[in-house]
Amino acid sequence: MIRVAVVDDEQLVRSGLRMILGTAGDIEVVADCGGGEAVDTVLAAAPDVVLLDIRMPDVSGLAVLRALRVLPTPPVVAMLTTFDADEYLSAALSGGAAGFLLKDTDPEQLVRAVRTLAGGGSVLDPGVTRTVIGGYLSAGAGAPEPTAAEAVRALTPREREVLAHLGAGLANPQIAERMGLAPSTVKDHVRAVLGKLGGLNRVQAAIVADRAGLVPAGRPGTGPGGAGGDPR
Template sequence: MIRVAVVDDEQLVRSGLRLILGTAPDIEVVADCSGGEAVDTVVRVGADVVLLDIRMPDVDGLTVLRRLRETPRPPAVAMLTTFDAQEYLAAALREGAAGFLLKDTEPEQLVRAVRTLAEGGSVLDPGVTRAVIGGFLAAEAEATAAAAVRALTPREREVLALLGEGLANPQIAERMGLAASTVKDHVRAVLGKLGGLNRVQAAIVADRAGLVAGLPQTGGPR
C-alpha cells in the first residue's frame, strides 16, 4: 500500500482528497492535517507520499517541505497549488519538491500522480508548467544547463529524456532494457553532471533542451 498524508489548512480540501484517493485499492490516506502538525504527523505515520498545500496561514508549505526533507526518511512531496500561487513554485522546486499539482486535478490523474511519486517519479500539472519553468530557468541558468546537457554521453541524454517524461527508475529500466541498478547509476550521474539537480528540475532541463515532446504530465509514462 502507498501511504499518503494530505496537508492543507482547509478541512474540505483534505476530505475531498481523502475521498478521491480512498477509491484506489493500492493507496491509503494515513493522515490529513494542517501545516502546524505536518512534520510530526508525517514522521509518526511513516507516509510515503505527501500532498502539501503551498500556502497555509499557520506554517507555509515551503517551511514544511524544508523540514520534511531534513527528516531521516523524507517522503516524496508534491505541492498542491492554485493559479495565483505561482511566485512560490520556483522556491518549492529548489527545496526538493517532487511535483506540482493543481487542487482541481482530475481524480484519475491524482491517483496516477500519487503512484508515480511513490515509485520515485516526478509530476507536473500542465497548468503550472510554464510558471515553474519561468521561475527556475532564467537566461543565465538556462545557458549553463544547455552546456551541461551537451556534455552528457548519448546514453545519459537518453536517460535525461526519460526523466523528462516523469518516469521512475524501474520504468526507465524497462524502457531501456537495463538493470534497475544500472539505471540508478545513470540517473545519479546525470543529476550530478547537471549540477546536483533533482528529478523535477532535470525534467525541465530536458524539455528546454528539446529531448522530450513536453514536460511530464500527472501520471508518469505517456
C-alpha cells in the same frame, strides 16, 4: 501499499483528497493535518508521499517542505497549488518538491500522480508547468537554461537518453522497461545524471531536458496523466 499524508489547512480539501485516493486499491491515506502539525504527523505516520498545500495561513508550505526534506527519511513531497500561487512555485522547486498539482486535478490523474511520485517520478500539472519553468529560470535557481546545452554535452549518450526519459516524467521502472535495463542500472544512471547536472533533483533535471530539446514536441510528459503515468 503507497502510504500518503495530506497537509492542507482546509478540512474539506483534506477529506476530498482522502476520499479520492481511498478508491485506489494500492494507496492508503495514513494521515491528514494542517501545516502546524505536519512535521510531527509525518514522523509518526511515515508516509511515502506527502501532498502539501503550498500556501497556508498558519505556516508557510515552503517552511514545511524544508522541514520535511531534512528528515532522516524524507518522504516525496508534491505541492498542492492554485493558479494564484505562482510566486511560490520556483521556490518550492528549488526546495526539493518532486511535483506540483492543482487542487482541482482530475481524480484519476491524481491517483496516477501519486503512483508516479511513489515510483520515483516527477509530476507537473499542465496548468502550472510553464509557470514553474519560467519562474525557475527567471529566478536563476540552478540556472538550467544558460547551462543546459553545456551540461548535456557532458553526459554520455546513454545518460542523455536517461535524461530524455526524465524530461518525459518517467519513473525508474518505466525507464528500465523502455531502455531494456535493470532497475538498479537505471538508478545508477539517474544518480550519475543528476550529479553531472550539479546535484539537481528530478524535476529540475526534467526542466534541463526540456530546455535542451531532449523531450519530443507534443509529448510534454509533465502532467500527472503523462508525467510518469503509472510506474507499477
